[in-house]
Each structure stands twice: as structure tokens, then as C-alpha cells.
Amino acid sequence: MHDIRSIRDDAAAFDQGLARRGVAPSSEAILAKDAEWRSVTTELQTAQQRRNEASKQIGIAKRNGEDAGALMAEVAELKDRMAQLEEAERSLAAEVETMLATLPNIPADDVPDGPDESANALVRTVGEPRSFNFLPKDHVALGEGFGMMDFELGAKLAGSRFVVLKSDLARLERAVASFMLDTHTGEFGYTEVIPPYMVRDAAVYGTGQLPKFAEDLFQTTDGRWLIPTAEVPLTNLVADSIVEEEELPLRFTAYTPCFRLEAGAAGRDTRGMIRQHQFTKVELVSIVHPDKSDEELERMTTCAETILQKLGLAYRVMKLSAGDMGFAARRTYDLEVWLPGQDEGKGQYREISSCSTCGPFQARRMKGRFKAKGEKKTDFVHTLNGSGLAIGRTMIAILETYQEQDGSVTIPEVLRPYFGRDRIERAA
Numbered sequence: 001m002h003d004i005r006s007i008r009d010d011a012a013a014f015d016q017g018l019a020r021r022g023v024a025p026s027s028e029a030i031l032a033k034d035a036e037w038r039s040v041t042t043e044l045q046t047a048q049q050r051r052n053e054a055s056k057q058i059g060i061a062k063r064n065g066e067d068a069g070a071l072m073a074e075v076a077e078l079k080d081r082m083a084q085l086e087e088a089e090r091s092l093a094a095e096v097e098t099m100l101a102t103l104p105n106i107p108a109d110d111v112p113d114g115p116d117e118s119a120n121a122l123v124r125t126v127g128e129p130r131s132f133n134f135l136p137k138d139h140v141a142l143g144e145g146f147g148m149m150d151f152e153l154g155a156k157l158a159g160s161r162f163v164v165l166k167s168d169l170a171r172l173e174r175a176v177a178s179f180m181l182d183t184h185t186g187e188f189g190y191t192e193v194i195p196p197y198m199v200r201d202a203a204v205y206g207t208g209q210l211p212k213f214a215e216d217l218f219q220t221t222d223g224r225w226l227i228p229t230a231e232v233p234l235t236n237l238v239a240d241s242i243v244e245e246e247e248l249p250l251r252f253t254a255y256t257p258c259f260r261l262e263a264g265a266a267g268r269d270t271r272g273m274i275r276q277h278q279f280t281k282v283e284l285v286s287i288v289h290p291d292k293s294d295e296e297l298e299r300m301t302t303c304a305e306t307i308l309q310k311l312g313l314a315y316r317v318m319k320l321s322a323g324d325m326g327f328a329a330r331r332t333y334d335l336e337v338w339l340p341g342q343d344e345g346k347g348q349y350r351e352i353s354s355c356s357t358c359g360p361f362q363a364r365r366m367k368g369r370f371k372a373k374g375e376k377k378t379d380f381v382h383t384l385n386g387s388g389l390a391i392g393r394t395m396i397a398i399l400e401t402y403q404e405q406d407g408s409v410t411i412p413e414v415l416r417p418y419f420g421r422d423r424i425e426r427a428a
Contacts, residue, residue, distance in 0.1 A: 001364040002100050004034055017106030020113055020322040030099050037092035044085040051078040101205070102212050105361040107322040108331040119321035120334070126305065127314035129338040129347060134405045138341035139396040140272040143169060145407055146426055149273075160270070161262070161277040168424045169395070172411075173280065175418035176394050177255045180282040180307055184388055188303045190253035190284060195233035197256060198224040203236045206366030208328035208358075218259045218277075226259035230283035231385040238287050239366035242378055248370060249296060250287040253388065255280065273392045274350065280391040286384040289370065290360065293382035294331075297357040301333045304353045304388045310414045313397050314338040316349055329356035337393065341400035352393045355386030 007014045011027035018026060054075050061068040112121045143149025148169040154162035165173060184190040204210045204225050209217060209232070218226040227233060234252045243250070258281050269275035284303060288296045301317065308315045320332040333356075336349035360380035363369070369378040402410040409424045416422055 001097075001361060002103060002106075003360075003364065004030070004096065004100065007031065008034070014106070018103065020107050020111075021104050022115055022323050023103065026099070026103060030096065033092060033096050033099065037089065037096055040085055040088045040092060044082060044089055047078050047082050047085060051075055051082065054078070098211075101365070104325075104327045105330045105358060107325065108357075110319075111325070111331055112319060112321040114321035115323040116321065117324045120324055121319045121321070123317040123319050123333065125314075125316040126309065127312070127338075129314045129340060130401055132340065135345040136340040136347075136400060136403060137345070138272065138339075139399045141341070142399045142403055142407070142409065146424060148424075151272075158277075161275065163273055163276065171419060172395055172398070172415075172424070173391055175415050176391055176398075177280065177282060178418050179310075179415055180388060180391075180394075181253060181255055183307060183310070184253045184282065184284065184303060187306070188251070188299075190251045190303075193230075193234060193237075193252050193254045195227075195230060195237075195254055195256065197227055197259075199227060199232055199236070200224060202239070202366070203232050204228075206239050206368075207232050207235050207362050208326075208365065212327065216261050218261060227256065228260045229258050229281060229385075229387075230254040230256040231285055234283060234285035235287075235362055235368075235383050235385065236366055238363075238368040238381060241368060243287070243368070243370045243381060245289065245370050245372040248287065248289045248381070249292060252285045252287075253282060255282045255391075273396055276392065282388045282391065284355075284384075284386045284388040287368070287381050288384065290379065290382050293357045293359060293384060296382075296384050297331060297333070297355060300384055300386045300388075301335070301355045304335055304355055304386055307389050307394075308335065308337060308352070311394070311398065311412045313394075313401055315352070320354075326354070326356060328358045328361050330359045330361065332356040335389070337397045339397055339400050341403070350393065352397065353387035353389045355384070357382065357384045359383075 007027050007030060011031060014027050015025040054071050058068045058071045058075065061071065112119050146169065148166045150164040153164045181192055185192050198220060201210060204217065209228060217228055234254055237252065258279050260277060262275060262277065284300055286296050286300060315335050315337045318334045318336060320334055325332045332354055334351050335353040337352040338347060339350050340347040342348040342350065359382050362383045363380040368381050370381050371378045398412060399409050402412065404410065407426050411419050411422050
């Protein structure tokens with residue numbers, strides 16, 4: 001959500017920020033509606049003052065035995081008018097909020113300009129992709145070869161873009177998740193949370209999925225929403241609350257299923273586990289002081305990178321362009337892991353994590369604030385979120401990177417205490 005005061009102060013800068021997002025100028029329409037609201041508010045305040053004055057005059061007139069009929073008629077008329085003004089004020093305020101709620105966050109100054117991923121900027125490349133003396137398979141061929149990854153059964157149970165994992169691959173998912181959680185809690189101080197997997201309208205509105213992206217979400221028959229990511233419940237842990245400044249930063253992590261209709265990605269990545277309606281992820285969320293949000297983004301990105309480094313997976317870090325960032329983000333780093341089995345064994349970098357700072361954008365929507373010690377004034381916290389990492393894509397990277405010519409897959413050393421063995425092999 002945008003601060004209407006900043007639009008009043010510099011409408012041109014606001015429109016320029018939207019233009020970087022490919023959004024048409026909106027300040028004129030917003031400010032016109034805002035002016036209506038302020039006019040009605042001023043009239044309402046004037047009417048309230050006059051009603052109070054007239055009410056006092058009625059009391060004086062009655063004590064003096066004077067006729068107060070005209071004053072009483074005026075108060076009655078003011079009461080009716082105030083009811084109309086109060087309704088108009090509520091309606092206009094809601095219209096302004098709706099206009100603001102559908103507009104994306106303004107990109108930070110250092111975000112590359114561009115309409116899509118073609119304008120993303122390479123920040124760094126870490127690790128060398130493994131060289132193979134055989135043509136590497138993709139995760140589908142490997143998983144189906146093990147008899148442990150069943151897309152047909154997933155489709156039979158739930159439709160397309162679902163999979164059933166069995167045996168060692170189910171075990172591998174559990175091992176990867178536990179390893180990630182232990183790293184983020186033990187090394188980086190995140191607090192582990194098990195949140196609800198269904199939330200109310202206010203929660204998905206607070207993080208920016210509603211109202212604009214309802215088509216990408218699953219909704220239950222009683223109106224709740226299945227979470228598209230644990231970002232939603234974790235960020236909303238501070239909704240409608242005031243945090244003491246000394247409590248900041250708050251850092252949360254959760255391993256949850258995620259549910260996405262992927263309506264905006266129809267036809268993309270239909271093969272395999274790259275893009276599923278249901279997948280699991282370890283999420284990272286930080287709630288910080290405004291002065292610390294840029295620093296926290298670098299820290300969060302390092303936390304996610306550490307997982308890839310410990311697993312020995314080659315990756316690169318991209319700074320997303322203004323046109324490629326998520327709705328609520330003001331700056332985003334994508335981690336793209338090297339998947340050697342993609343593109344018929346030629347390999348590709350694919351996103352495995354996005355780490356974003358949202359500034360006060362989400363906090364303003366969900367009314368999350370902080371207060372300095374001894375101060376009455378409050379201010380909005382800054383929120384950040386990132387994948388630490390997507391479990392399915394991490395498994396894909398492990399399977400494709402650590403595959404052997406005989407069809408087996410070596411388990412990375414850091415995962416062996418969790419997995420219990422050093423390789424996955426075909427069933428005899």
C-alpha cells in the first residue's frame with residue numbers, strides 16, 4: 001500500500017515509479033478522489049463543530065427560558081447531514097484505498113529498468129557447474145527410473161501439476177527440509193514457526209496477493225485461502241500490532257506446503273516438478289527497523305545462498321528488473337541454481353529462491369508498526385521475505401547434479417546425517 005501523503009507531496013515521482021513497473025500514471029485519479037474525501041471530511045468536521053456549538057446554545061436558551069426551536073431544528077438538520085457525510089467519507093476512503101491497493105510497490109533507485117527478466121542484472125556467479133562424461137538426465141527421467149516419482153498417479157488423484165513421491169525421494173524431501181530449518185535456526189537465528197496453512201482475506205490482502213492476484217490462489221468453500229507461501233502467515237504475525245523497537249529484528253522461518261493455481265503461468269514448465277500446484281518450501285521472513293531493511297536483504301540472501309553452498313550446488317545471483325519483480329517488492333535478488341539435466345542435458349539456470357525487501361508497503365496494508373522506547377509516535381516496520389529454499393527445486397538440483405552414469409544419485413555430504421545413507425539407487 002502506498003502512502004497517500006507521499007503522492008500528494010510528489011505526484012510526478014510516484015507516476016515515474018509506476019512507469020518503471022509498466023503501469024500507467026495514476027496520481028491524477030487518486031488525488032482527485034483524495035480531494036473529494038478531504039473536502040467531505042472538512043465539511044463533516046465543520047458540521048460537527050457547528051452542532052456542538054448549537055447544542056450548547058440550546059442549553060443556554062433553555063436555562064434562560066428562551067425559545068430554542070430554531071436551534072433544535074438546525075441541530076436535527078445537521079444530524080441528518082452528518083450521517084450523509086459520514087457515509088460519503090467512508091465510501092470515498094474505501095475508493096482511495098482500493099485504487100492504492102491495486103498498484104505495485106515503487107522500485108528502489110538501483111533496480112534495473114526493463115519490462116521483464118531480459119533486463120535482470122547478474123550480481124555474481126558462485127561455483128562451477130559439474131562436467132559430465134555422459135549425457136545427464138533430467139529429474140523426471142531419474143525419479144521415474146527409480147520408481148519413486150509418479151506424475152500419472154498424482155494426476156489420477158488430483159489432476160495435472162501434482163506428483164506422488166515415494167520411498168527415498170519422500171525421505172529426501174524430509175531430509176532437505178530438516179537440513180534447511182536446522183541451518184536457518186541454528187546458524188542464522190530464525191525462529192521456527194508452524195503457521196496455519198489456510199488464512200483469511202486480511203492476511204493475503206496484507207501481503208499483497210489480494211485483490212489483484214486472486215486468480216492465482218486456491219480458496220476454500222468457507223472463504224479461507226490456502227497459502228501460496230508461508231510469507232503470508234509469517235509476515236502477518238505482526239499485523240494490527242505495535243512492536244517495541246528493541247524487539248526488532250524479528251526473523252521467522254517455516255517449512256510448509258504452498259498452493260498456487262499458477263493461472264498466470266499456463267503452459268509453462270508442464271513437465272516435471274518445476275511448477276506444481278502444490279509444493280513445499282522453507283520460507284524466511286524478517287520484520288525490521290526501516291533503517292535496517294537494505295542490510296537485512298543482503299543478510300537474508302546470504303542465508304539462502306549458504307544452503308546452496310553447503311549442498312555444493314552451482315548458482316548465480318540476479319538483481320531483478322523493475323518489470324520482473326513481485327507486486328510487493330521494492331528490490332529483489334533471485335538465486336538461480338544450475339540444473340544440468342534441463343534442455344535435453346545442456347543445462348539451465350533456474351530460480352530456486354527470491355529474496356525481497358518490501359519496505360513499509362506490506363506493513364501499511366496490514367497495519368504493522370513499531371514504537372521506540374519512551375516514544376508515543378509509531379512508525380511502520382519494514383518487511384522482507386525469501387525462500388530458503390524451495391524444496392522441490394532443491395531436490396531437482398540434487399538429483400540432476402549428483403547423478404551417476406549407472407543411474408544412481410549420490411547424496412551431498414551435509415544431507416547424509418538426515419537421509420541416513422550416501423546414495424539413492426534403483427530398486428533391484
